[in-house]
Amino acid sequence: MALDPSRTVAELKELAELTGDENGAQRVAWTETWERGRAWLREKVAPTGAEYEIDEACNQWFTLPGKSERALLIGGHMDSVPNGGWLDGCLNVLAGVEVVRRIAEEGTPPLTVRLVDWADEEGARFGRSLFGSSAAAGSMSDQDELRDRRDADGIALPEALVEHGVDLDRALEARRQLDGAAAYLELHIEQGPVLESLELPLGVVLGTFGVERHLITWRGQAAHAGSTPMDKRRDALAGAAKLALEIRPIAAEVGDGAVCTSGAVVCKPGIVTSVVETAEQLLDQRHLDAGKLARLLELAQEASQRFAREEDVELRWQRIWSIDPIPFDDRLIELADEAVREVSGSSHRLPSGPLHDAAEVARAGIPTVMLFVQSLRGLSHTKLEDTKEEHLELAVRALDRLATKTLGGFA
């Protein structure tokens, strides 16, 4: 039985029918609909003979024993955001199913092959993403805080988990699942516009961006819009406006894919008759290189201090969140590049802005790489999310090639 990528497309549609509605995919983790999708997955994998196991963090594992106990892992996630797209997460799992079918058909592989369906990648119900993969990677360090998390209906996270057979206190025991892992592969839709703009179906992911996220507060003086001459103003919005524009030359100066975003400026008092007294500005900066990420931040801070002096306003920076860049494995990047070129003619290497389960696995020290397939209009987390079927089929082929190369190179 040869690889049949068209079957993956058919199964994606079947899953959408089973677990979606007119607003999109509804497989929010820790819900009945999610469990329905996961049960359906088990039925799909059963004919391959892969051994089924669920770990302490609710991740589902399907294992084809190989000549070696060292394992090639292929992963994705069945959960979606509410009103999500038909590809985010489940494409990875279903492409993996097709690869597992092909490998199982061919007899005992050189390495053990394991398909994993990570639990709660999206964090849609409790606001904690990468739940299952961070437990398996051992990087889940916020269990105390998670105990107090509640969903929109006031249900505590531990209560919801118990209904799905999970004891939060034992979730980290999932760590043993990564023992003996030789490599980890993940295919995902890009969720961005780069491959589409390059007219390429597939790309190789260099790693996930490091992120610096800050709240910047500019404080001037409220003053009447009619009675305050221009040269007597201390306008907080002017500081925020200058920085919103300055992050673009800063990103260009640092280069190599640097991105900086000012996602909001909240003005107070925020009325038409007053100069802005306080402007609260969100800033998100990302880079694949830790040193360059630090430089992005440094340049933005220097510029903001200059603007605060120019505008005679006060300035405060507060870090909201940060994470180091997580580079993927150089050897796997080379193999992925070969696989993409073989199935589609040319490849492109790009960083991932969003985090993925792959980042957690890479942080745990497992050689990791991801493939991206083009997202139409870069849309994701909406029912408008889409990818051409021919590109989906190429993606399944590329993942399969990459699995073969990894089984050879990492055996």
Added chain:
Amino acid sequence: MALDPSRTVAELKELAELTGDENGAQRVAWTETWERGRAWLREKVAPTGAEYEIDEACNQWFTLPGKSERALLIGGHMDSVPNGGWLDGCLNVLAGVEVVRRIAEEGTPPLTVRLVDWADEEGARFGRSLFGSSAAAGSMSDQDELRDRRDADGIALPEALVEHGVDLDRALEARRQLDGAAAYLELHIEQGPVLESLELPLGVVLGTFGVERHLITWRGQAAHAGSTPMDKRRDALAGAAKLALEIRPIAAEVGDGAVCTSGAVVCKPGIVTSVVETAEQLLDQRHLDAGKLARLLELAQEASQRFAREEDVELRWQRIWSIDPIPFDDRLIELADEAVREVSGSSHRLPSGPLHDAAEVARAGIPTVMLFVQSLRGLSHTKLEDTKEEHLELAVRALDRLATKTLGGFA
């Protein structure tokens, strides 16, 4: 009995004690506290022998008959905003009381002299300012809309007015009060920082600014902050930021006191992980000259169209409100300048950003001028509003001089 400006200061304090609390003045129009202040005013004026009348718009008039029926009007308003200052509005009335006392003492004046306490200048309870003066000026054209106005407790404006003896349908009959008016004088705190910055106690107001007020909507494309390269973005905030900065050179280019204010930018989706899709920007532009006000608007619109092209975002302008500039009377401005120089050594001419009852009277074709007295730190509409007592006394003297000059010049 000579003019006694210190009595005005003492009466301002007495009124604050009677109608204020620890949060400031509470003489909101159409309330018991306001009526208490207005009754107190009647007691203060009674000894002068001035004839009392209340008109159909609830304005209180105190008349000293003169040799001519043509009248010099001096006006202010007893109402305040909630938690207001101790000077806004009532300084004008109480300075006028002192001037009326002095004139009454000296015998029959060449013109009839009328002190007016305008009803509901602030519009604090129903959001409709200049109620009494616009009725008297005949410019109240929104009676149908006012019938549906309600206060925060759901009480309709007409109901509240009836409790104070006012029939909204008859308010415009107050127009006969301006028959035979020869001139209108009003003293007010500046409510801005100009006189303080010039270290001058007093200034002469050239007129009230014309205003152009717009909501500008910039619409780009929401896109993931991590996966969208800088050159693939259509950032609505960038358009708004450019315009927030560009209004400053535009105001400088048009000059002559031009002011432009961007009081708020509301960003959507407004989250740290997304490029801003929609930015709703408030713009307020003011000038004393109608042609220059039009030029301010034209330059801002041209600049915004350029920015929309540069940023590849959509742009929409919606007018929220506008009013023409209302220039004051040239002869009265000269007389006011003389009066200010005589009492304080030097004068300064400046426009008024906020509207005042004087603007309604001027629109009705009555020769009008205002005097401003310095506001400490430019603050108003707060209990922190303040003016040095020596400046208040100079202001009473200047109003008195101006009244004398007007009685001579306009007789």
